[in-house]
Amino acid sequence: MLVKAIATRKTVKLVVNGKEHILDIGANETLADVLRVKLNLTGTKIGCNRGECGACTVLINGIPTLSCLTLAIECEEKEILTIEGLGNPETGELDPIQEAFVENFGVQCGFCTPGMIMSVKALLNKNPNPSEEEIKEGIQGNLCRCTGYTQIIESIQAASRKIGRR
């Protein structure tokens, strides 16, 4: 589809990973593009740019959202959490989900991983102790071509146990 440059622009305040950014944004710019290009937060991936693969998943006010289908100007004043905002970026301490993905081989090529982990973050926030079926439902929107999902599911179960222990 041809995307024409649209003249309409807006100055928008985005809150990303707890930091405020005042940005001049075109009305047709997606949140995925703004995060990746304007804020250099390239952990958010674009796998299809049409809302089918989940690689661009971020949390907006805690809700997992496809940033490739979200216009950035719609995110004014909302809390956006990306993969870079998990764990403690200052100390390098990982979120228990990230730790569990490393330890349980939930990662192969890694391209789906950030979006997958953001979906898991939302899932475990809501349901810290999900069943296998609930885990599958929670990541149903996130495609992975490498792992066959089993080690991802095991990573999520391990993350759930880690969170339970804290």
Place this chain on the structure above:
Amino acid sequence: MARETMKVIGKAIPVMEARDKVTGRTVYVDDMKAELFVKILGSPHAHARVKSIDTSRAKKLAGVEAIMTYKEVAHRLIPFGRYQSCSAMDEHLRHVGDYVAAVAATSEAIAEQALELIDVDYEVLPAVFDPEEAAKPTAPKIYPEGNVRGPSLQEWGDINKGFAEADVVVEDNFDVTPQMHSAMETHVCMARWQGDELTIWCATQTPWELRGMVAYFFEIPESKVTVLSPNIGGGFGGKYVGKYQVVTCLLSKMAGGRSTKLTFTREEDNCYLRRPRGKIYAKVGARKDGTITALQLRGYFDIGAYERHYATWCSSLSYGTISYKTENARFESYSVYTNHFHAQAMRSVSAPFFTFPIEQVIDEVAEKLGLDPVEIRLKNMPETGDFVPATPYVNNSGGCKRAKLDIYPGRQMIQQVVEAIDWKRKWKGFGKPAAINGAKRRGIGLAYMMEHCGYCWESVATIQVIVNRDGSAIVHSGAQEIGQGINTTLRMLAAESLGISFEDVAIVTADTRTGQYDAIGAKASHQLATHGHLLLRAVEEAKQKIRNLVAPVFNAKPEEIEIKGKEAYIKGHPEGAKPLRDLLSTAVTGSAAGAPGNWLPDVKPGFRPYQPVVLAAEVEVDIETGVVKPIKLVPGMFPRRMINSAVVRGQAIGGAVMTLGMSLWEEVKYDEEASTYLSRDFTDYKIPRALDIPEIENVLLEEVDETIPPHEGLPYGGGGLGELTCWGGPAAIANAIYNATGVRIKRSPLTAEVVLEALDKEATK
């Protein structure tokens, strides 16, 4: 070396890249910023000729910095691997999406707008899509010399005699349709010229081949081209070399060297590469006791417009065909150009084409003879020490070597796999479902094959190890990490052989300036066998150099010195060990390269490392809707020795789910009327999602010849494995559907539509 004495090998050590991947710090090519964006104008016709092309309107658009058409690259053929050379652009367009023009502009939107301003007048030509149609002399010619390559012919014994000796002969024909690679990261390439030096950042499995290709194209020495390929978002055989890389580099050059980046959209990626399509005729003869006397296949493969590499060449053919110890066999294949986008290697690319027909016809033979599917396979399965093929070749256009099987635990594997699927309890006979619940029928099925995964192609690679003064080590490698864990695996091998920890080993890779080479790249699951083998030889060389240096300190001969765990000592006297730090004044380097021409070496003289693979499937078929629900998969494989047990398991499960997708849901669809592919996205090309995954139980067998030193033959006995579970889904599931319904499905994928149509056809018989 016995497992219990090993400190690193066999452990589940997290892959070294995982931490950066889970934090989003890993930089993939599309995460890098370029000055210019590249967009490609694709052909709207499946077969056409450019009568005229005018780019003047597009050139006037502000922000357009370079435009290329076939005129810029006329008559400059790119040598692609094994097969068809082609221009980066051609006035002769051979498939929908074939390159008409490309633009580099300061924004993606401007580049897209510019494409609309290019005026093209096409002469539309008749197109052909079916490989058998395209093979006819009257078919539209995609190349002046015709559309057919072949036949490739592998034959042994006397096929006519074999059929004459048979009590039962079954003949059938099959159609195996393509699967696409569908890596989550689409194809992407970035290029920049500085003077006459070119740097390319590319998600490629074959950086060395890419370097050679562009150096040839631009007529510059390979020393002036650097390919960087650090992080790749999935490959599966899809990310080799292509015209797009040349286009990106040329546009950078035309734009004064400014960096250009081409990122495929998902729609472009889904119309770019795939497995071939195979139309196969199969015929099998057997005696009453189940002994197979003759096995014959004839196949026509749609390889698309620009097939490259080894989609259907003969030695790929051989592993699908030597699986059974029949004395008479004939395999004949034709690769045929069509007006579809092209085929390329993909994770045991040819295997589904041979297993889907053979494994179904073997079941048909068993049914006629009143044998169980397990029984007939056990009866005809070769064993350790057997020759494959059973009798000498009479035709061998693949140049395959007849050799003995070194270790072949096929029987053990099939027995463990059928136990895991609970075969004895569930198998009630052909067409007799394991269970019935309303419209739902449960069935089980089996597929077996012999594969030769992970060749040691030692002549194509070089590798280097640097032992630092403190005894830690750095590996310089040309192997390409694509998520399969080869970097971690090589580090583990180096650590084990030096007697140091995994953390003590670093690896430098994905940069052609290291000089550590792999002519073929991450293909055919060969990197563990090839680079692992060479790495251990490099370590031996470094150790020998250190022995020579330190022997005088110990008043000993070099051969009396042991180098282990950052120390040197006289063998048998570790109490007298001295740290290497106190003995060496520099780092010591060891390197290894295969002897030219030495590819596929024997593991020991006259013996080849083939591997049995077995897949059992249980499915539930809804006979009212045709929907097939997978219940359980049991992939069995023989990695010989697992270097990293969790990485092996990840490959096993990942492959099994990929073949499941090929079996049930993934279908490339083309609308001839509209000249458009319908499978351009993940809604219409359905790859497996989490909820689609059934229970998966792996059978992983390990066995090595402990008499062979770790650095001879396969590294510590470990064999390639990335493709071992990615072939059998369509065959095993078709057999399971037959068990559930008594209806044989001869076309893949086994979608609800295909299954329902077959069920209806059977019902109206």
